Amino acid sequence: MAVVEDDEQIIARVAALDVGKAEVVCCVRLPAPDGGRRRVQEVTTHSTMVGSLTELANRLVTLGVERVVMEATSDYWRPPFYVFEAHGLDPWLVNARDVKHLPGRPKTDRLDAVWLCKVAERQMLRPSFVRRTTSAGCGT
Numbered sequence: 001m002a003v004v005e006d007d008e009q010i011i012a013r014v015a016a017l018d019v020g021k022a023e024v025v026c027c028v029r030l031p032a033p034d035g036g037r038r039r040v041q042e043v044t045t046h047s048t049m050v051g052s053l054t055e056l057a058n059r060l061v062t063l064g065v066e067r068v069v070m071e072a073t074s075d076y077w078r079p080p081f082y083v084f085e086a087h088g089l090d091p092w093l094v095n096a097r098d099v100k101h102l103p104g105r106p107k108t109d110r111l112d113a114v115w116l117c118k119v120a121e122r123q124m125l126r127p128s129f130v131r132r133t134t135s136a137g138c139g140t
Contacts, residue, residue: 015065015117030064068084092120
């Protein structure tokens with residue numbers, strides 16, 4: 001038998017969104033400034049209007065976020081997904097059916113965003129396929 005180091009595979013800079021019709025709750029988890037295994041987290045609430053989503057995307061880019069995870073909720077996920085993608089982020093849409101089977105699911109939007117972020121940083125989720133659609137007559 002060989003002895004191996006089995007460090008937990010954590011995504012260092014991750015964000016998760018709880019997306020609703022009128023607002024988005026965003027949790028960001030980053031390595032602590034002092035290093036080690038500690039993490040810092042920030043939870044903020046934003047409007048779903050494009051200007052607010054653009055500000056959030058710029059903030060996530062500034063923080064060096066590697067992945068943004070959001071749960072598929074009706075069609076509410078579309079604006080943040082495409083805004084973040086346009087800003088060079090790596091948005092992942094995860095299927096609610098897959099997520100609900102994981103233990104520890106909280107009931108509030110704020111706690112849900114934190115929980116989803118912790119699950120995402122440990123790479124316990126897989127992305128859904130997002131089909132690109134084009135509008136008729138736009139030439140793309």
